[in-house]
Amino acid sequence: MQFKGTERYVATGDLSMAVNAAVTLQRPLLIKGEPGTGKTMLAEEVAQALGKPLLRWHVKSTTKAQQGLYEYDAVSRLRDSQLGEEKVNDIKNYIRKGMLWQAFDSEEQVVLLIDEIDKADIEFPNDLLVELDKMEFSVYETGERIVAKHRPIIIITSNNEKELPDAFLRRCFFHYIQFPDRDTMEAIVKVHYPDLQHNLVKEALEIFFEIRSVNGLKKKPSTSELIDWLKLLMADNIPADVLKQGGNTNAVPLLHGALLKNEQDIHMLERLAFMARRAQR
Structure with a gap:
């Protein structure tokens, strides 16, 4: 199914072509453009048009790449061990799945929005290179190897606040949303x-x-x-x-x-x- 815009979203021919090219190549679609030009809304409308669930990962200045995979809550486990809770024996009870893990684990293909990636630290994109390329990662605490059941359609937005690393750009299909005429x-x-x-x-x-x-x-x-x-x-x-x-x-x-x-x-x-x-x- 090809993306051509929706009733709520006017997509130019170039933008529609970029979305469809990224889906065909199975590459993340990196979208840049002035704030307010509909970059975030694009992911919502692509998900609606293609009939896919949408997962949103909104990046902040304090966001780490690891949070997109999973987070291990060692503090809660220590507290529960002091209280004699039985669930401390299973470390999985203290591992919270991130958005990438949820996307990899979904029973159907999803659209994953990584919004405003340029807000994070400069190392943030580099820390996701293998996961976005190979669609897999390992959970250190349990030894699990998580492999994507279906390769998600990934849309990444940037307001150009920071330059993104070349190694990261090489793995993306890029499109700049020109301001509408x-x-x-x-x-x-x-x-x-x-x-x-x-x-x-x-x-x-x-x-x-x-x-x-x-x-x-x-x-x-x-x-x-x-x-x-x-x-x-x-x-x-x-x-x-x-x-x-x-x-x-x-x-x-x-x-x-x-x-x-x-x-x-x-x-x-x-x-x-x-x-x-x-x-x-």
């Missing part, structure tokens, strides 16, 4: 708000892309922020003509807190608005 963005908006007035969408997209085109913004608004902004415009019943009057190239748009996320960018647009007013005198 106007037509694609309009299709995305239509998926989320099919009943939204065309004039309002047109004017909102005009303002959105004008803001993104301003040089020097610390953080350009993303797709998810556009969706939030449109939700607010709908909630306040703001018509397209009012939006047009309040938000042109040189002005801070209405309800700009959904689009602009720091004071430097707001001040920059305010200065542009001031300079534009002076030029018109």
Whole structure:
């Protein structure tokens, strides 16, 4: 079965091709792109489209690769031994399966999302090389050898906060999600708000892309922020003509807190608005 996007997710031809290529090659799919471009949501929609269960492993700065395999709770075992618990005799009672182990152990093929891998330590990707390549690992405490029953479809996201090691990149199929053009963005908006007035969408997209085109913004608004902004415009019943009057190239748009996320960018647009007013005198 080929992935072509879903009713909730607009996938470009290049993105669909990347997903299907990674599945065919049985390689992890490494997805990069601006925050808010739907990298995490992609895994959810691939799982839905292919009819597979989804497992999520959200990586943090403190996450270690070993946690994806398993964790041995030696402290609980020591405490239980002091209390005379019988279960201390079986060390398996103190081993907690990680997401990779759960994916390997599943009776059916699953989609495994490793989200924001670049948040972790630089050694994190290298520590998973063998497991992602050979689809097996050993449990030191019990001597078990865990082998994947079905090779999971692995989708790895990165916000490019750190460079990933070459050895890790070699084992992945890579795709960078380009920021959507106007037509694609309009299709995305239509998926989320099919009943939204065309004039309002047109004017909102005009303002959105004008803001993104301003040089020097610390953080350009993303797709998810556009969706939030449109939700607010709908909630306040703001018509397209009012939006047009309040938000042109040189002005801070209405309800700009959904689009602009720091004071430097707001001040920059305010200065542009001031300079534009002076030029018109």
